[in-house]
Amino acid sequence: MLHVVHHADYMAPRPEGGTFRFDKYYLVMEAVRASGFALTEHAPDPMPREWLEAVHDPEYVEQVFRAAVPREKERRIGFPVTPHIASRVRHTNGGTWFAAKLALEHGYAANSAAGSHHALHHTGAGYCVFNDLAVAANRLLAEGDARRILIIDLDVHQGDGTASLLAGREDVFTFSAHAAKNFPARKARSSCDVELPDGMGDDDYLAVLDRYLPAIMADFAPDLVLYQAGVDPHEGDRLGRLALSDAGLVRRDRYVLDLARRRSLPIASALGGGYGEDQRIVAERHARSMLAMAFPQANLDEIYRGLRPPR
Numbered sequence: 001m002l003h004v005v006h007h008a009d010y011m012a013p014r015p016e017g018g019t020f021r022f023d024k025y026y027l028v029m030e031a032v033r034a035s036g037f038a039l040t041e042h043a044p045d046p047m048p049r050e051w052l053e054a055v056h057d058p059e060y061v062e063q064v065f066r067a068a069v070p071r072e073k074e075r076r077i078g079f080p081v082t083p084h085i086a087s088r089v090r091h092t093n094g095g096t097w098f099a100a101k102l103a104l105e106h107g108y109a110a111n112s113a114a115g116s117h118h119a120l121h122h123t124g125a126g127y128c129v130f131n132d133l134a135v136a137a138n139r140l141l142a143e144g145d146a147r148r149i150l151i152i153d154l155d156v157h158q159g160d161g162t163a164s165l166l167a168g169r170e171d172v173f174t175f176s177a178h179a180a181k182n183f184p185a186r187k188a189r190s191s192c193d194v195e196l197p198d199g200m201g202d203d204d205y206l207a208v209l210d211r212y213l214p215a216i217m218a219d220f221a222p223d224l225v226l227y228q229a230g231v232d233p234h235e236g237d238r239l240g241r242l243a244l245s246d247a248g249l250v251r252r253d254r255y256v257l258d259l260a261r262r263r264s265l266p267i268a269s270a271l272g273g274g275y276g277e278d279q280r281i282v283a284e285r286h287a288r289s290m291l292a293m294a295f296p297q298a299n300l301d302e303i304y305r306g307l308r309p310p311r
C-alpha cells in the first residue's frame with residue numbers, strides 16, 4: 001500500500017511569468033493512480049502559521065500570506081507568489097509533515113509535492129517558497145514525534161536552504177549529495193555534503209551513497225528519516241548534470257528505504273526536483289520513485305510502458 005499525501009491546491013494554475021511548471025503535480029498523481037498499485041490518498045491540512053514562523057522570518061511569512069512578496073524575492077523564487085501559490089505552499093508544507101506522521105504509523109509515506117530545499121530564512125529561492133523539510137523536522141521534534149531526524153537529500157541540487165535553516169542543531173543531521181557544478185553556485189554547509197562530478201552513473205552513485213549513509217545512520221542514530229527524493233539526477237533531466245538511469249533511480253530509492261527499514265525507522269519522502277520537456281515522463285519518474293519505496297519487491301521495469309497515449 002502506498003500512502004500518498006496530495007491536495008487539490010498542489011496543482012496551482014501556472015502564474016503569469018516564471019518558468020516553473022505546476023502541471024507536474026497533477027501528472028504525478030495521474031501516473032500513480034494509473035500504475036494499478038494499491039494506494040491511499042491523504043489530504044493535508046495547511047501548515048499552521050506559527051510553524052512556518054518557527055523556521056522562517058515572520059516578515060517573509062507575512063509577505064507570502066498577503067501575496068505581497070517583493071519582486072526581488074520573487075525573482076529568486078522563480079515565479080510570482082499569488083494568493084493561490086500562498087495557499088499551495090501552506091498545503092505542500094503541511095503535506096511533508098503529514099507524510100512523516102503517516103510514516104510513523106505505516107513505515108513509509110510520500111508527499112506528492114514539496115522537497116523545497118532551497119527556501120531560506122527570509123526569502124524563497126530556486127522554485128521554493130517555504131522549506132517543508134526544515135518546517136516539518138522542527139515541528140516533529142518540538143511536538144515529540146521524533147528526537148533525532150536525518151534528512152537525506154538526493155536531489156541533484158544542494159539542499160542549501162535546509163542546511164542553513166537547521167545549522168547548529170544537534171537533533172537534525174542534513175545529508176546532501178549533489179552535482180558539484182550545479183545550482184546553487186554558492187553552497188551552504190550541510191552536516192555532510194558530497195559533491196559529485198558531472199556525468200556520474202548508477203554504479204558510482206550507489207557506491208557513494210554506500211560510502212556515507214550507513215556510517216551516518218550508525219553514528220547519528222536517527223529515529224526518523226525525511227527523504228528529498230528529487231529525480232533530477234536522471235540522465236535525461238534538463239537541469240541535472242548526472243547520468244542515473246530509470247533503474248538507477250529505483251535502486252537509489254530502495255537503497256535509502258532499506259537503510260531505514262534495517263533500523264525499523266519511519267521514512268517519509270518529499271517529491272523534489274525533476275525537469276524535462278515532456279512533463280509526463282518526469283511525472284512517471286516521480287511516481288516510480290514513490291512506488292519503488294512502497295513496494296520494494298515489485299518489478300517496475302514495465303510499469304509505464306504502454307500507458308502513455310501515442311503522440
Ligand SMILES: [Zn+2]
Nearest residue numbers: 155156157273
Ligand atoms: Zn533539484
